[in-house]
Amino acid sequence: MGGYFSGRDRWRNTGTVEGCRSLDVRELHRKGWLRPGLVLSLSWTDKGTGREVASIGVRTHPGQIVLAYNHRRTDSEQWQSIEEPVRIAWTACNYGGQRPWFNCPGIVNGVLCASRVAIIYCAGPYYLCRRCYRLAYACQGEGPADRALRGAQKIRMRLGGSPSLADWFPPKPKGMHWSTYERLCSEGELAQRRYLVRLDAWLGKFQR
Ligand SMILES: [Zn+2]
Numbered sequence: 001m002g003g004y005f006s007g008r009d010r011w012r013n014t015g016t017v018e019g020c021r022s023l024d025v026r027e028l029h030r031k032g033w034l035r036p037g038l039v040l041s042l043s044w045t046d047k048g049t050g051r052e053v054a055s056i057g058v059r060t061h062p063g064q065i066v067l068a069y070n071h072r073r074t075d076s077e078q079w080q081s082i083e084e085p086v087r088i089a090w091t092a093c094n095y096g097g098q099r100p101w102f103n104c105p106g107i108v109n110g111v112l113c114a115s116r117v118a119i120i121y122c123a124g125p126y127y128l129c130r131r132c133y134r135l136a137y138a139c140q141g142e143g144p145a146d147r148a149l150r151g152a153q154k155i156r157m158r159l160g161g162s163p164s165l166a167d168w169f170p171p172k173p174k175g176m177h178w179s180t181y182e183r184l185c186s187e188g189e190l191a192q193r194r195y196l197v198r199l200d201a202w203l204g205k206f207q208r
Contacts, residue, residue, distance in 0.1 A: 021054055021122040025088065025100045028065075034088060034100055036062045063088055071125040078175075080160050082125055089116055106132030107153070107164040125157055148195035155188035165192060 021044050028034050043055035056069035064087050070079040087103040102120050106113040106128035113132050120127040153163035159181075161170025169188060172181040 022119050023067075023102075023127060024119050025102050026118055029100045033058070034060055034065070036060050067127055080125075080173075084126055086120065086127065087114075091116075102129070104129035104132055107162075112164065126163065148191050152188055152191035152195055155184050155191065159184060165195075 023042075025034070033040055038058075038060040040058040040060070041055055042058060043052045045051060046053050054069075056067050059066045059068065064085055067082075067084045067086060069082055071082050072079045084105060086105050089101045089103050090098040091101065093099050101116040101118065104113040104115040104117055104120060106115075106126065113129060115129045115131060117129040120129055121133040149165075152165060156165075156167075156170055157163050159170035159176075160173050161167060169185065172178065
């Protein structure tokens with residue numbers, strides 16, 4: 001079974017860093033592609049040339065879909081294969097029936113975002129809600145805590161892990177030198193500690 005999504009880029013006009021692919025849970029639902037047990041391939045095409053620019057695999061499970069795709073970091077020639085589970089929540093509609101939502105798998109301030117959203121956007125290697133997407137790419141106007149968090153997350157993702165600080169630190173990827181890995185470990189730990197200290201100070205302002 002194959003799928004097709006138009007290569008609409010909702011973000012190019014808002015000045016974000018990269019053109020962006022998105023998934024709309026309502027569209028998946030309309031097409032019957034949330035039924036458990038399906039294996040789909042979705043692709044995006046360039047509006048101008050009509051050529052396929054990206055594709056992902058989707059497996060559907062009860063209450064969850066798993067996105068499977070290859071991602072190449074901008075600083076690397078190597079592709080890494082990513083599997084990202086995204087939970088699906090259902091709510092009752094006013095006029096009967098149910099409508100689906102994505103629970104965003106992103107991490108905000110070290111806490112699982114889990115926002116209920118209709119659309120998730122490809123931000124770096126992950127599909128995230130609009131808020132997480134903005135955090136992932138926000139370069140201006142962010143506080144020192146955000147910057148430290150971004151640093152910590154970047155290191156985890158560079159090692160092929162999830163950006164969640166709640167997860168274990170990722171293991172050494174195949175082919176990476178131990179010295180490099182150890183350096184990234186201590187940089188990651190430092191960024192994480194910096195983030196927690198700043199977050200603490202920031203939250204303290206409101207708790208007094
Ligand atoms: Zn989110």
